[in-house]
Every structure is written in structure tokens, then in C-alpha cells.
Amino acid sequence: MRPLLFLVLLVILQVSLLHVNAIPQITAITKLTSDLKITIQGQYFTQKPNQKPLLYWHADFGILPSIEFGRKSNWDSTFGGDLVNSTTPNVVISKGSRSAIRLDHGTKESAILSLVEFNSSQLYVWRRRYDAFSLEKDRAIRTRYINAKALNGYNSTVVTTGMWMTTLDKSIWAQVNYAPAGAAFYSATVGNINNDATVTVQRIQTGTPILFYGENDVQFSTPLINATANEGTGVYFSFNHKVFRLWVEYGVEPINVYMSLDKYGMVEVEHSVDGPFLRSTWMNKIQPAERRWVNEEFQYQSNSVNEIDGKLHFWQDNLRAWNESKRFRFRTTSRPNPFKQVYQTQVSNGAQINSFEYFDSLYIDETWHRVLIGNSSVYSNCTKLELIVPNKWNETTIEGTLRLGEFTDTPLNQLFVYVLDANGVVNRNGFNLAVSNQPTSSGLVVVGTLSNTKRVNSIVSHANQLVSSFAFLIIMFFLIDLQLAVAAVSCWFF
Numbered sequence: 091m092r093p094l095l096f097l098v099l100l101v102i103l104q105v106s107l108l109h110v111n112a113i114p115q116i117t118a119i120t121k122l123t124s125d126l127k128i129t130i131q132g133q134y135f136t137q138k139p140n141q142k143p144l145l146y147w148h149a150d151f152g153i154l155p156s157i158e159f160g161r162k163s164n165w166d167s168t169f170g171g172d173l174v175n176s177t178t179p180n181v182v183i184s185k186g187s188r189s190a191i192r193l194d195h196g197t198k199e200s201a202i203l204s205l206v207e208f209n210s211s212q213l214y215v216w217r218r219r220y221d222a223f224s225l226e227k228d229r230a231i232r233t234r235y236i237n238a239k240a241l242n243g244y245n246s247t248v249v250t251t252g253m254w255m256t257t258l259d260k261s262i263w264a265q266v267n268y269a270p271a272g273a274a275f276y277s278a279t280v281g282n283i284n285n286d287a288t289v290t291v292q293r294i295q296t297g298t299p300i301l302f303y304g305e306n307d308v309q310f311s312t313p314l315i316n317a318t319a320n321e322g323t324g325v326y327f328s329f330n331h332k333v334f335r336l337w338v339e340y341g342v343e344p345i346n347v348y349m350s351l352d353k354y355g356m357v358e359v360e361h362s363v364d365g366p367f368l369r370s371t372w373m374n375k376i377q378p379a380e381r382r383w384v385n386e387e388f389q390y391q392s393n394s395v396n397e398i399d400g401k402l403h404f405w406q407d408n409l410r411a412w413n414e415s416k417r418f419r420f421r422t423t424s425r426p427n428p429f430k431q432v433y434q435t436q437v438s439n440g441a442q443i444n445s446f447e448y449f450d451s452l453y454i455d456e457t458w459h460r461v462l463i464g465n466s467s468v469y470s471n472c473t474k475l476e477l478i479v480p481n482k483w484n485e486t487t488i489e490g491t492l493r494l495g496e497f498t499d500t501p502l503n504q505l506f507v508y509v510l511d512a513n514g515v516v517n518r519n520g521f522n523l524a525v526s527n528q529p530t531s532s533g534l535v536v537v538g539t540l541s542n543t544k545r546v547n548s549i550v551s552h553a554n555q556l557v558s559s560f561a562f563l564i565i566m567f568f569l570i571d572l573q574l575a576v577a578a579v580s581c582w583f584f
């Protein structure tokens with residue numbers, strides 16, 4: 091009886107031990123076809139409740155999320171951005187793609203793409219984007235005004251695009267880019283309002299009289315409108331570029347976390363007592379995506395109400411922004427609801443005209459499972475990661491589709507596959523995507539084999555398990571002895 095019990099307990103412990111230590115292990119890529127469908131075999135991939143991601147969108151499919159690759163067939167709010175391709179002048183298109191979405195933050199305050207709703211306590215987001223602007227040079231320059239009066243027989247008090255603005259002594263001058271009611275936004279490249287001296291001295295403050303002239307009146311001879319500047323801070327300079335945002339319910343429940351990457355960058359949980367998590371204190375001060383395509387990843391987990399145990403992690407091209415041990419307090423007793431909506435980039439208060447943001451693709455899932463391709467055989471050395479979009483996923487088999495993107499011209503034998511499990515744990519050494527063969531139009535089957543390094547790793551990990559088993563054996567003996575002692579004592583009493 092006792093040896094049997096011992097054996098059963100040992101097996102249970104062994105199994106749980108294996109699960110504690112298990113990291114995803116790829117043993118074979120059994121199929122890689124010309125349409126880039128791939129089958130990955132191995133173990134410890136962990137169960138994924140939904141086989142496909144919550145949402146997959148790529149500009150090559152148009153503006154709607156792909157129902158083939160993801161589960162959502164539509165966005166959850168108004169879509170921001172225009173579909174462009176290489177026939178549109180001055181566009182940038184990501185490598186391996188034909189189209190992109192772009193939005194001019196200088197003319198629209200809306201977010202690019204759309205909010206996406208989710209119900210889970212975890213989230214993983216992968217996206218590819220490009221900023222065709224400089225957060226410094228392309229900032230919005232604004233004065234608000236009141237008391238506008240028409241002068242010299244002009245028939246309106248409405249400031250319009252192209253008009254000139256000066257102070258009474260004409261020492262500060264600017265040209266109006268656009269003018270929503272009661273405000274004028276100015277060009278950063280015409281006039282002197284963007285000069286450092288102006289920025290420092292802030293000479294157009296609340297109460298300063300200002301004058302507006304017609305577009306052709308380049309001598310500033312006949313003002314058409316006069317007004318009083320009413321901008322509390324003086325000339326207002328701003329490029330309020332939020333690069334990521336989680337909400338509970340936009341516009342209703344103002345609990346959100348947002349992130350920015352400018353020189354004042356931060357992660358800020360609004361309405362929190364914890365204060366901003368400033369970019370200046372991050373492990374890696376991730377740079378804005380200025381005139382470069384970046385792949386960015388976010389991994390989120392809600393917190394226990396009031397506890398600082400929530401997770402948010404951010405990587406740009408596999409560069410981790412802050413320490414794994416960083417935790418956040420997103421929800422509190424007074425605001426206990428977890429986030430339900432995720433937004434991509436958005437700008438408030440304008441920017442210079444032609445400040446285009448581009449998006450190539452977006453992948454969102456409710457768990458942290460994912461499959462990535464990297465350009466190094468060691469995960470942490472990869473400086474670029476691209477996605478494999480899964481459509482089947484169990485402990486031992488993943489089927490999906492490669493998005494080569496950045497790696498479009500990279501030989502497959504320089505690329506390595508990584509599986510991240512439910513906990514975001516990855517196989518440290520990647521599995522080579524192709525040993526010698528490129529996919530062919532005939533739908534060639536490429537068979538990968540366990541490489542020597544993989545064998546060494548697996549031997550090491552078996553050795554570890556063996557050592558751990560001995561430790562457990564000793565503990566088991568100890569526990570059983572304890573049990574026997576307890577039994578003996580009980581017998582003695584009863």
C-alpha cells in the first residue's frame with residue numbers, strides 16, 4: 091500500500107514539477123508552404139482558449155480587421171485614417187506591404203485606427219507603425235483669443251487659414267495654419283513664433299493685443315481683425331502624442347492609462363495617486379518612431395483592486411522599456427473596473443500640418459500566447475521580430491501564417507521561430523525557420539530537425555529535472571516519515 095501511495099504522489103509531484111519548469115520547446119517545423127502557412131510542433135506551448143487572435147488587421151486587406159486571421163470582423167468605433175498605397179504621393183509603405191493607413195495629426199485630433207473592446211484581464215498587442223514627424227519640430231503652436239473685432243471695413247471676425255498674425259509692435263509674427271473657433275494654430279517654419287527666444291520669453295500672454303492680416307498683405311500694412319490673446323500659458327507649444335491607451339469606457343468612466351515617448355514621456359494612470367512613471371527613469375528610454383517603422387509589443391494584466399500588482403510591459407523592436415518587476419495600480423476601490431478598451435496612437439491639441447502617422451498592421455489578443463520570428467538564434471538578441479498569426483494552437487501543435495514584413499528579403503535560414511506561452515515565457519533559443527530550402531510555388535514541405543544546440547539544451551533540462559526529482563524524493567521521504575509519525579501518535583492516543 092505504502093509504496094503505491096508513494097509512487098502516486100511521486101508521479102503527481104513529477105507532473106507538477108515538469109509544468110513549473112516547462113518552457114516552450116519547438117521540435118519541428120513540419121510544414122512551410124508557399125503561402126507561408128506553417129505548422130510548428132513541440133511541447134509546453136500551453137493551452138490557448140481562442141485559437142485565433144481577438145483581432146488581426148493589415149492595411150493590405152483594407153481598413154477592416156481580417157475575419158480570416160482574427161475573430162473580430164469590425165472595429166468598435168469610428169475608424170481614423172486613410173488607406174494609401176505607393177500611388178499616393180509622398181507615402182511610406184512598410185517593407186513587404188502594399189498599403190498603409192495614415193492620419194494627419196495636424197488636421198485631426200482623433201485616434202488612428204479605432205478603439206478595440208476586450209473583456210479579459212490580460213492583453214497582448216503587436217503593431218507596426220511609423221511617425222512621419224518630429225515631436226520637437228512639428229509641435230502645434232497656438233494662441234487662443236477673445237474680443238475679436240473687424241478693422242478697416244473687413245466684413246468678419248473669423249480668423250482663417252493663411253492670415254498673418256503679429257503683436258502690435260510686429261516683433262512676433264506667424265502665419266495661421268488653421269483656426270478653429272477662438273484659436274489660431276501657426277506654422278512652425280514661417281515667421282519667428284517658433285524661435286527659442288519666443289518660446290523662452292513667452293511674450294504673447296493673456297491680455298496681449300494681437301492683429302491679423304490678409305494672406306496677401308505680407309507687409310502687414312492693413313490689419314483686418316484685432317483681438318486679445320487669451321492663452322493662459324502664453325504661446326502654447328504642444329505635441330501631445332499618446333502612443334497607447336487603455337480605457338474602461340471612453341468618455342464615460344475616465345479611468346485610463348496612457349503612454350508617451352517624447353522628452354516628457356511617461357506611463358500615467360490617470361486619477362491615480364501613484365504619479366507618472368517617467369521615461370527618464372525607464373531601463374531603456376524607448377525613442378519615438380520618428381521616420382522609421384517599428385514593431386511594438388504591449389503585454390498587460392489587470393491588478394487586484396487597490397494593489398500595485400498590475401502589469402504593463404512594452405517593447406519596441408524587442409527592446410524592453412522597463413524592468414520585468416515593475417508593477418502598476420490601475421484600479422482602486424473608488425474605480426474598481428478593469429480596462430475594456432484599447433486605443434493606438436492619438437494626438438490632442440494639434441500638431442503641424444502633414445504630421446502623418448502610419449500604421450501597417452495590428453494584432454490584439456486576450457492572452458499572452460504568441461509566435462514570433464526573430465533575426466537571431468537567441469531571443470534576447472533579436473533586434474527585429476515579426477509575427478506568425480496562429481489559427482490553431484494546442485500544447486504540442488501550432489498552425490499559423492508567417493508575416494515576413496521586415497524579413498521579406500532575409501533568407502529563411504537566418505530566421506528563428508519563438509513560441510511564447512500563456513505566461514509570456516519563450517524558448518530562449520529559436521528554431522531555425524528553414525534549414526536549406528526556400529518555400530517553392532509547388533507548396534514545398536520543409537522539414538526542420540532538432541539542432542545540436544537544441545539537443546544540448548534538452549539534455550541540460552532533463553538533467554535539471556533529474557536533480558529536482560532527487561530533491562523531491564528526499565522531501566517525499568521526509569513527508570512520509572512525518573505522516574507515519576502522526577499516524578503512530580494517533581494510534582497511541584486512540
Ligand SMILES: *[C@@H]1O[C@H](CO)[C@@H](O)[C@H](O)[C@H]1NC(C)=O
Pocket residue numbers: 173174175176177178
Ligand atoms: C492604390 O490606391 C488608389 C487610390 O486610392 C486606388 O485607386 C488603387 O486601386 C490602389 N491600388 C492598389 C494596388 O491597391
Ligand SMILES: *[C@@H]1O[C@H](CO)[C@@H](O)[C@H](O)[C@H]1NC(C)=O
Pocket residue numbers: 207208209
Ligand atoms: C464582452 O462581453 C460582452 C457581454 O457578455 C459581449 O457582448 C461582447 O461581445 C464581449 N466582447 C468581447 C470582445 O469578447
Ligand SMILES: *[C@@H]1O[C@H](CO)[C@@H](O)[C@H](O)[C@H]1NC(C)=O
Pocket residue numbers: 245246
Ligand atoms: C466677406 O468678403 C469676402 C470678400 O471681400 C467675401 O468673399 C465673403 O463672402 C464675405 N463674407 C461675409 C460673411 O460676408
Ligand SMILES: *[C@@H]1O[C@H](CO)[C@@H](O)[C@H](O)[C@H]1NC(C)=O
Pocket residue numbers: 237239241299300316317318
Ligand atoms: C481693436 O481696435 C479697436 C479700434 O482701434 C480698439 O478700440 C480696440 O481696443 C482694439 N481691441 C483690441 C482687443 O485690441
Ligand SMILES: *[C@@H]1O[C@H](CO)[C@@H](O)[C@H](O)[C@H]1NC(C)=O
Pocket residue numbers: 373413414415
Ligand atoms: C529589476 O528589478 C529588480 C528588483 O527591483 C532589480 O533587482 C534588478 O536589478 C532590476 N534590473 C534592471 C536591469 O534594472
Ligand SMILES: *[C@@H]1O[C@H](CO)[C@@H](O)[C@H](O)[C@H]1NC(C)=O
Pocket residue numbers: 465466471472473474
Ligand atoms: C537583425 O535585423 C536588424 C535590422 O534589420 C539588423 O540591424 C541586425 O543586424 C540583425 N541582427 C541579426 C543578428 O541578424
Ligand SMILES: *[C@@H]1O[C@H](CO)[C@@H](O)[C@H](O)[C@H]1NC(C)=O
Pocket residue numbers: 466467468471
Ligand atoms: C547574443 O548576445 C550576446 C551578448 O551580446 C553575445 O555574447 C552572443 O554571442 C549573442 N548570441 C548570438 C547567437 O547572437
Ligand SMILES: *[C@@H]1O[C@H](CO)[C@@H](O)[C@H](O)[C@H]1NC(C)=O
Pocket residue numbers: 484485486487
Ligand atoms: C494538437 O493538435 C494536433 C493537430 O490537430 C493533434 O494531432 C494533437 O493530438 C493535439 N494535441 C493535443 C495535446 O491535444
